[in-house]
Amino acid sequence: xxxxxxxxxxxxxxxxxxxxxxxxxxxxxxxxxxxxxxxxxxxxxxxxxxxxxxxxxxxxxxxxxxxxxxxxxxxxxxxxxxxxxxxxxxxxxxxxxxxxxxxxxxxxxxxxxxxxxxxxxxxxxxxxxxxxxxxxxxxxxxxxxxxxxxxxxxxxxxxxx
Amino acid sequence: xxxxxxxxxxxxxxxxxxxxxxxxxxxxxxxxxxxxxxxxxxxxxxxxxxxxxxxxxxxxxxxxxxxxxxxxxxxxxxxxxxxxxxxxxxxxxxxxxxxxxxxxxxxxxxxxxxxxxxxxxxxxxxxxxxxxxxxxxxxxxxxxxxxxxxxxxxxxxxxxxxxxxxxxxxxxxxxxxxxxxxxxxxxxxxxxxxxxxxxxxxxxxxxxxxxxxxxxxxxxxxxxxxxxxxxxxxxxxxxxxxxxxxxxxxxxxxxxxxxxxxxxxxxxxxxxxxxxxxxxxxxxxxxxxxxxxxxxxxxxxxxxxxxxxxxxxxxxxxxxxxxxxxxxxxxxxxxxxxxxxxxxxxxxxxxxxxxxxxxxxxxxxxxxxxxxxxxxxxxxxxxxxxxxxxxxxxxxxxxxxxxxxxxxxxxxxxxxxxxxxxxxxxxxxxxxxxxxxxxxxxxxxxxxxxxxxxxxxxxxxxxxxxxxxxxxxxxxxxxxxxxxxxxxxxxxxxxxxxxxxxxxxxxxxxxxxxxxxxxxxxxxxxxxxxxxxxxxxxxxxxxxxxxxxxxxxxxxxxxxxxxxxxxxxxxxxxxxxxxxxxxxxxxxxxxxxxxxxxxxxxxxxxxxxxxxxxxxxxxxxxxxxxxxxxxxxxxxxxxxxxxxxxxxxxxxxxxxxxxxxxxxxxxxxxxxxxxxxxxxxxxxxxxxxxxxxxxxxxxxxxxxxxxxxxxxxxxxxxxxxxxxxxxxxxxxxxxxxxxxxxxxxxxxxxxxxxxxxxxxxxxxxxxxxxxxxxxxxxxxx
Numbered sequence: 036x037x038x039x040x041x042x043x044x045x046x047x048x049x050x051x052x053x054x055x056x057x058x059x060x061x062x063x064x065x066x067x068x069x070x071x072x073x074x075x076x077x078x079x080x081x082x083x084x085x086x087x088x089x090x091x092x093x094x095x096x097x098x099x100x101x102x103x104x105x106x107x108x109x110x111x112x113x114x115x116x117x118x119x120x121x122x123x124x125x126x127x128x129x130x131x132x133x134x135x136x137x138x139x140x141x142x143x144x145x146x147x148x149x150x151x152x153x154x155x156x157x158x159x160x161x162x163x164x165x166x167x168x169x170x171x172x173x174x175x176x177x178x179x180x181x182x183x184x185x186x187x188x189x190x191x192x193x194x195x196x
Numbered sequence: 197x198x199x200x201x202x203x204x205x206x207x208x209x210x211x212x213x214x215x216x217x218x219x220x221x222x223x224x225x226x227x228x229x230x231x232x233x234x235x236x237x238x239x240x241x242x243x244x245x246x247x248x249x250x251x252x253x254x255x256x257x258x259x260x261x262x263x264x265x266x267x268x269x270x271x272x273x274x275x276x277x278x279x280x281x282x283x284x285x286x287x288x289x290x291x292x293x294x295x296x297x298x299x300x301x302x303x304x305x306x307x308x309x310x311x312x313x314x315x316x317x318x319x320x321x322x323x324x325x326x327x328x329x330x331x332x333x334x335x336x337x338x339x340x341x342x343x344x345x346x347x348x349x350x351x352x353x354x355x356x357x358x359x360x361x362x363x364x365x366x367x368x369x370x371x372x373x374x375x376x377x378x379x380x381x382x383x384x385x386x387x388x389x390x391x392x393x394x395x396x397x398x399x400x401x402x403x404x405x406x407x408x409x410x411x412x413x414x415x416x417x418x419x420x421x422x423x424x425x426x427x428x429x430x431x432x433x434x435x436x437x438x439x440x441x442x443x444x445x446x447x448x449x450x451x452x453x454x455x456x457x458x459x460x461x462x463x464x465x466x467x468x469x470x471x472x473x474x475x476x477x478x479x480x481x482x483x484x485x486x487x488x489x490x491x492x493x494x495x496x497x498x499x500x501x502x503x504x505x506x507x508x509x510x511x512x513x514x515x516x517x518x519x520x521x522x523x524x525x526x527x528x529x530x531x532x533x534x535x536x537x538x539x540x541x542x543x544x545x546x547x548x549x550x551x552x553x554x555x556x557x558x559x560x561x562x563x564x565x566x567x568x569x570x571x572x573x574x575x576x577x578x579x580x581x582x583x584x585x586x587x588x589x590x591x592x593x594x595x596x597x598x599x600x601x602x603x604x605x606x607x608x609x610x611x612x613x614x615x616x617x618x619x620x621x622x623x624x625x626x627x628x629x630x631x632x633x634x635x636x637x638x639x640x641x642x643x644x645x646x647x648x649x650x651x652x653x654x655x656x657x658x659x660x661x662x663x664x665x666x667x668x669x670x671x672x673x674x675x676x677x678x679x680x681x682x683x684x685x686x687x688x689x690x691x692x693x694x695x696x697x698x699x700x701x702x703x704x705x706x707x708x709x710x711x712x713x714x715x716x717x718x719x720x721x722x723x724x725x726x727x728x729x730x731x732x733x734x735x736x737x738x739x740x741x742x743x744x745x746x747x748x749x750x751x752x753x754x755x756x757x758x759x760x761x762x763x764x765x766x767x768x769x770x771x772x773x774x775x776x777x778x779x780x781x782x783x784x785x786x787x788x789x790x791x792x793x794x795x796x797x798x799x800x801x802x803x804x805x806x807x808x809x810x811x812x813x814x815x816x817x818x819x820x821x822x823x824x825x826x827x828x829x830x831x832x833x834x835x836x837x838x839x840x841x842x843x844x845x846x847x848x849x850x851x852x853x854x855x856x857x858x859x860x861x862x863x864x865x866x867x868x869x870x871x872x873x874x875x876x877x878x879x880x881x882x883x884x885x886x887x888x889x890x891x892x893x894x895x896x897x898x899x900x901x902x903x904x905x906x907x908x909x910x911x912x913x914x915x916x917x918x919x920x921x922x923x924x925x926x927x928x929x930x931x932x933x934x935x936x937x938x939x940x941x942x943x944x945x946x947x948x949x950x951x952x953x954x955x956x957x958x959x960x961x962x963x964x965x966x967x968x969x970x971x972x973x974x975x976x977x
Contacts, residue, residue: 064242069235070235070238070241070242071234071235071236072235073239073400073401073451074241074402075400075401075402075451075484075897076400076484076896076897076898077483077484078484078896078897078898079898080484080896080897080898081400081897083400110235111233111234111235112234112235112236114234115234121230121233121234125230125233125234128229128233129225129226129229129230129233130225132223132862132863132865132866134226134229134232134233135452135690135691135692135866135870136399136400136401136449136450136451136452136689136690137228137229137232137233137237137449137451137690138239138399138400138401138451138452138690139400140232140233141233141235144233162905163904163905163906163908164905164906166904166905167904167905167906168904169905170398170400170897170902170904171400171905172397172398172399172400172452172454172870172873172874172902173452173690173691173866173870174866174869174870174873175866175868175869175870175871175872175873175908175911176869176873176903176904176905176908177869177908177911178862178865178866178869179905180905
């Protein structure tokens, strides 16, 4: 049974027609056209499809779109500053060589940002745990962890968010 | 206007000699990085075209079966289904190696592995396409499956391919020197069997293809996730019976390849065939299970290695037998088979070598090219045997490697020539940085440290279809509107070649990297390049770009000289300005010189090319492994084994690599980290499991485990001071060499920790725990 719902994505309302079966990842990518959210495994294992739902990192390939009607969704397109300049966590990823093929990057950045938002002073173990659901096959994670650490330090120093 | 090539070359040689680079050697941000972190950049599956529809492949649940009948009439009756194709629509076989081409986009008459596609559907939505697959009726005559190559080679009664007796896909013998005599005369001979595992690349982006066949013009435009668009171009032309000129391949960004996208995928062919049939653009994106069914991953090898040593510890001979599990089809097989042969010749000096190898068909997804292909398997054996030999001679594992290490200018028995190596420096640097000598053999039970070395080719000297045309072409356009535009078909699969090409062009042209735009990965727009494999890009594109840039300089320098009022050979360019080398404060902006040139002469475009030197191999398959240069690396792994569970925790890896001059050191570091992550996964747990009937047991990331951030050890990656004079800007490979030492370093460390030598991957907790129990029973601890 198709129905009209409104999804709030990156502070913008989108009216979409969905069935109860439709996955959030497909609605975001195909119906709305925000292709920054990636689909790597379709089974909740790789984390490439991670989005923030009410501030929590969630796997959009395991989330039904219809359950998100009254929630706030943030995708990678909603991370940069309003004037289009990069968010400091995005800068940190580039400065530390944490981006190679880039396919895991959106999910990785969102998981990392959610961590720092709730815990601005994480240990390295906490960082690794927070991104352990995001698989990266290119970088070996070392530079990703360094990037997140540096962003956390920036938040601690300057109160950047 | 006078040509200035000599002046230009002379000065560049000087700059190379003194390594006075400004753009090369700098860790700049990736030019594509900002779009990647914003989610703006588009990969193949992100693309849509007007009137686009979706394709899906029906895959066989049987590993070995004759196809009796396919009835898709019910599928065609489903509303929204536009067309179905089967093997009848693609009878022409293809293959990356032309003289061993036996693959089909869809099975013809027979399926040979679980997951082989038998039909493809195009429908207006993915859901309808999936529903249509369920309505296709396929009648199979199921055959016995063979999944073990040791059995397959004995079963001539059950041929997977009719034309392959004993299921041998390809076999070869190479003999250099007199290994029998040398082994007989050796003071110490060591012989051991090894098995390397069946692993998958695990790139995060599944293959995707979007084909747009234009019925009006008869032209095909394919957007695809492909490391080798040139070879895909050739194979599409063959299968679709179309001229190359009517096919255009665009590769949007690729989400990791590691060799797995080094062949045309069935999605490439099926989307093109369906688009031609239904007259609309068709997109096929793989599910993760499709990726595993397609595989192309690393060949499992059953190896027997025999090494001879004289009384000083010098290697006298290597006798290497290799039975490779090729899976269902030929793929890159011949090439990988002979790479395993060539990879025993270096980084050590071995005066007598025999290789006896067979690649065998089995009813498993086909094996192909995977990072460090052909080198990872024999290195796993040899680097452990060196440790064993060192113990026999009472030497340190570091000493025996130093004693046997090849030096710059070394020519192996196979005629492989090493123009430059700092392998010894790699060994020394990682031994010093890790404290190896103080720790090896001295840590408490359960903790250990292990050393290993490795190397890899930096480019290949041959095309797969043995053509002598240039392997890479780069065109540089200079104008007032865009500054510098580099056209080159090299395919960035995440390693950063687009950035490296911009840095190298900027270096020679004397501009900033940010002033350079690279137009890559489109067979219609960018210039010819063979593809991303064999760690060839930095080397090959480097020479092509440098040659083109020097030709540009030869045009611009006389103009600049006129503007500066000096002689042409007194001009140099750097930092966006031409200047008088004797009076460096006399300068003129590069852009002003370009404007002046174009107003007088018109457009300025120059092309450079690279063809590798040909050093012909002297035996069957002996051409494979020859490379313009080689990269080297050494690693030391430290492990801490949980004695209760048998889990091997890799605590730290110290790496030192010789990639010549690092064009972008941060990028090199990234390649090293990534290599170590992959090697660690293969060493400890990654393995595709195939049931005796050929069913794939773990075709998902849920059951096929790849390392997470929590699994990674501390890594100390070091770039040794090196400069290869035969390489552009002194630079050579860094993408595949660093995976070679990881696995044997971990295995050597485990031996140091518990005194047990393992010869099979992966090193699961079960195997380790059993070994610990045996050691305990012996009273070792």
